Amino acid sequence: MNWDDRETIYQQAKGWVLEAGKEIRDNISDPLTVTTKSNPNDLVTTMDSDTEYFFMTRIKETFPDHRIISEEGYGDEVSALDGTVWIIDPIDGTMNFVHQKRNFAISVGIYHDGIGEIGLIYDVMADVLYSAKKGEGAYRNEKGLLPLNKHKHFKEAILSLNHFWLCENRLVNETVMQNLVKTVRGTRTYGSAALEFAAVAEGIMDGYMTMELAPWDIAAGIIIVDEVGGNTMNAFGDSVNLLQKGSVLTCNPAIQENIVEDYIKKGRK
Template identity: 45%
Template structure:
């Protein structure tokens, strides 16, 4: 993909994301329709669907050869990484959107032939736009983020869902509590996209989740790698956007390797 088209594509994606955020903020004053998917904690609203359709309509109009993978299922069925693929979560942290109107984000990633080239995470309520362009670094509201440095496990604050402490099906019992007991602290914000953006910007030192889909981490992966952070499965394997659900671990360099070796890989 030529650099000129690359820059135009970023500006297009950025403008779409900001426009979508304005639509969501406007909805704060309106009644929203709330439903759930597999269970009552897996919420979806009319705004999730409206925003995904908004992206799809505009992308198809301007880039008809691009494919789209969206959480709400209005895009394409993706079976290969060929070409240019948009990966969109219209509202990551829908429960926070419904209950608090805070701590949720729009997550948009663009991959070309399997390589992440553009990532945007928009904290809608705060109007904070985290973004990265391959090879150009990561930014928060046009301020370039510094490269991440290493930190000791005992000084680290990691984002983790407290429910994972009691999870027994997906990880060997006891590993997560053992890790938590050796950290400075943990935080839980209820939005994977925001927690990955916080990791990229150094607000927290890492993030771990035992179950994420590509639209949850695709943009965050690009941001984190552009500032020198590491992101993988909890076994240290590479992430792929074709895997529906993966355990994900992201952290500062050095810290990522230390936690994998001493706490996660058994």
């Protein structure tokens, strides 16, 4: 498949995402086998593994020269984003999936020579697909998302924050983070990085920040946020490395300097 035929790749990826989502919905009430990975709160289920295997087999059959970065072990060893690379989280928000059976997403970002070309975030239980192709705008289902309000005032902003980092933070002084919370209009947390990115793209959140995410958590969201004029970087304003874990800030550009310069850099440990 020639990458020039991006629409074909997009339609194929979209079809697989919707198919995988239907399979999850159809089996949402089945008993789950739940295990842990890095810590007791880092959950993985058979549904995570099965969904990732679904994507892996179809990508390799259809696009054998494409490579995969993914969470549950079916991906390739990727040391550079040369060629076409799919970055996949089969279930982003596994804790929500296990405990709530909602508020989780399938996240698929497709990059070509390091450039984000296609982003898909599927809120499975709500049956809402956020999508973007580079240069063609971002969509919520079939409705185009509007550009972000570039005149947003910082004190009127609503931020999405992982509240754990307000209590224990290896990078930024906790008092600085708490002052940030007191300054903005409000904070929220969804428990799914992909859905937090989607909320920023939709304009219902003005920014999302956390101190450690993996590439599969953010790859699709970066593309979608970019298409509505948002910016994504690490917490200190530098470029995100999609080959390793790190801090992430995605936001309306109108509040970017306030967060990075006035709080994060000044509070850096």
